[in-house]
Amino acid sequence: MHRRQFILAGLAIAGTAALGVPLWHYSVSAQPENRALVFSAILPALLYGALPADGAAAAAALQRTEQALHDFIPYLPKRQQQELDQLINALAHRVSRLAITGYWVSVKELTINARLQMLQRWRESYLVVLQQAYHGLRELLYGAFYGQPEHWQNLNYTAPRFR
């Protein structure tokens, strides 16, 4: 199997296996390194076309978005925070397991297309939990990105100011 195809297959399995097995297997507590791993894998794909072309500016936008996520998540009900972290921990666990096999050195090696395909498969999955993961992460991540005034340039929008 070609390496890229293997990774694609692996991702599909990661999504399904991580979430198809009972989620209670995974911790509900926040693990910062897992959040960082999952957000840094998904954000560049979801925001493809919205991020600045300049590498440094794109990195700054991603950094800002991750910070906005960390700032926002504590306002969600505890139940939802736990569900979110369980999902993130499950995904991160699969990522590190695959990494041990040597085929998956870093999630960042995946092409944007591969990551989008993974999200697309979740959206179309027969598993409700994967559909929820797709819609939940999508809303959370887009909200965090487009909440920042620095990211409104493409929109030709500025909020009025009074004070």
Added chain:
Amino acid sequence: MSASNHIDASTLQDDQHFSADIVIVGTGAGGGIAAEQFAKAGFNVLLLEEGAWYQREHFVMEERWAYPQLYQEGAARKTRDQSISILQGRTVGGSTTVNWTTSIRTPEPTLAYWQSEFGLNFSAEYNLTPFFALAEQRLHIQAWSVPPNPNNAKLQQGCEALGWEYSVINRNVNGCANLGYCGMGCPINAKQSMLVSTIPEAMRLGATLISRISVRRILWRQDKVIGLVAVPVDQYFQPRADIQLTISAKHYILAAGAIGSPALLLRSNVPNPSGRLGKHTYLHPTVISGAIFAEQINGHHGAPQSIYSDQFVWPKAHEEIGYKLEVPPIHPVLMATKLVGMAEQHANLMQQFNQLQVTIALLRDGFHPESQGGTVHLDAAGQPVLDYPLTAYLWAGVRRALLSMAELQFAAGALQVMPINHQAQAYRSWSEAKAAIAELPLAPLQQTVVSAHVMGGCNMAASADKGIVDSEGRHFQLENLSIFDGSVLPTSLGANPQLTIFGLVWRNCQRLIAQLSP
């Protein structure tokens, strides 16, 4: 505003007890009206609010601040299966602080339905009309005389082109600068929400406000409430466990909204002989249609809602669900989270942000055996979760609503119309859209459904076997408990709810004051 009669519960260091003649849980449309009525009648009033006491100087017109600070669950509240997003205020003034100011009297057919199905009387001294008039006067509710912004104008133009009914909206504003940021808190105090009207007046008359307090339990014995147990919330509005606050009063008014009030009663295991507590919760399930126009729409600017259409709200075929057509304000987070697709597709849509017109259809739920609403449950932490099943009857209405909106948007000159459904495309003509929407898969999560109106769960009825409270909002089993909020509505309304709640609560306050006065 003097802060001498305001207590921020999150600053309290020790357990404490408070007492008053009247304690009101919640400061939204119901609690706000009640606070002023009882303070004016000379009662010692204590107002409890889970949110913070933010005021105009805090309102920065940015969603990233407004949603976590002013809305329930950071404006990310969802039904149990995550298929419906719910916008609901959680701040002093409740949803009136963040709503879009639309003020509509309860439609006559809704009142007639309540009369026939729930035995409720709206004649003679129970007539709501004088109380709507009082609320309209108090809150400066008038027809919006400024021309609609382009987002609303397209709704009007589409109706005109098709010969559909439309109306100019009455708004509760005074000195409105047509900014368009009502949903983030009015920065110039033009919106006559409870925050700037009844609550400051009640406080001037001696009422005390405790903010950042979450009431966890109603203590009751036999047929009486004997106290409340509450806790402060932390900086993220999560209930804390380190301090306990207790409250006692002669009469208790519950006004925590249609999710909060049933949740508190469920946590308190109050008598529920009708079995209806926390059930029959209605949402006006709302679907969205986006359209791209050649010209600038700039839907973030101007009064967010100034035109509505009732063309389809009371269909002749009574077996079909009706829906009301309105528009929402268009802001970056609201749009980015709702527009479908990912990556370039999503980025391209966002780039057309200023040419985007958005129409919404609010389904009038609760008037049919297959539309019996949702159920409030409690999670492990005792926090509410609404389970709201989307039935085939509702989906049929969703499809008709998507069709009506696409037809309207093309009639108004749209270049493209995009039903907000994850399987839909952008369509370039009404005939293309019509054929595609007819075949569109409608299922939870695939079809985006939202709500900004939460109603029911503690419905009023003439008799205890059909409701939680009587026609005056008095609890059937606990004699010193009243419920004065949208939770008492026996169905949805077919209209935005704030004026219904203002008028109904005003009337019920007058009757309760007469009963409680020596």
